[in-house]
Amino acid sequence: MHAKLEPDMTIDAIMRRWPSTIPVVIGHGMLCVGCPIGRFHTLREACQAHEICEEEVLRDLVEKVSGDP
Secondary structure (H helix, E strand, O other): OOOOOOOOOEHHHHHHHOHHHHHHHHHOOOOOOOOHHHHOOEHHHHHHHHOOOHHHHHHHHHHHHOOOO
16 A cells, blocks of 8 residues: 655655656646756645646546556
């Protein structure tokens, strides 16, 4: 069983824990892969910075990780 994905997790932690989320992040227009701020920005902060709906991104990320071991 995996840890629960939460909006207060950093983007970096999410992508490292669940690499399958990388295309989801990119698909939402967030170029967080390799961005030095991704180590510090939470999902919530990144969505605010990119003016993206946090609920939609979180839903898509959770859907993606639900199939991961």
